[in-house]
Amino acid sequence: MKKLITAVLLAASFMAGANYTANAYDYHQKQERYIEKLQKELNLTQDQVEKIKQIKQAQREEMKEFMKQHKNPVLEATKNGNFDKEAFKNTVVENAKNMAEIRAKYLEKMFSVLNEDQKKKFIEIMKEKVDRMHEKMHKEF
Structure with missing residues (x-):
């Protein structure tokens, strides 16, 4: 029985590691395509x-660090055994503010690298991206 449990745990940890590696690779590829x-x-x-x-x-x-430290709204809201709606909302808002701060900081840095024409085109690209996202959301709902 111990051998079976060990084998299952070993297989699960291997699969988790392989999944993490695959996700990291996919993320890296996605970033390379974005930059290209x-x-x-x-x-x-x-x-x-x-x-x-x-x-x-x-x-x-910085996002990896944030994800290690961010709070799970459901866990924060249920610390006392009941669901605390205000704690849930506060945690969601706090997480969103922290993430927005990180994104804003790096967008500001990106803009500092671009010239005026590139900034205008970058804004157009972001607008198109948001428009596509809205279209997709409307189709799904």
Whole structure:
């Protein structure tokens, strides 16, 4: 029985590790495609590309730290055994504020790398992205 439990736990940990590695690889590929798209659409110089890669890497590291420390709204709201609606809402808002601060900081850094024409085009790209997201949400609901 102990051998079976050990085998199951070993297989589960291997699968979890493989899944984490696959997700990290997918994320890295997604970031590379994003930067390639920006390079093409914004006509970025190689220096700008390198700076943006550094900015995105720093953002990723800060987001990883945030995810380690962020609070789970459901757990915070049920600490006393009942559901505390206000604690839930406060935790969600606190998490959102922290994430917004991180994103704002890195968008500000991205903008500092771009020239005026690139900034305008970047804003257009972001608007199109938001419009596509809204269209997708309307189709699903």
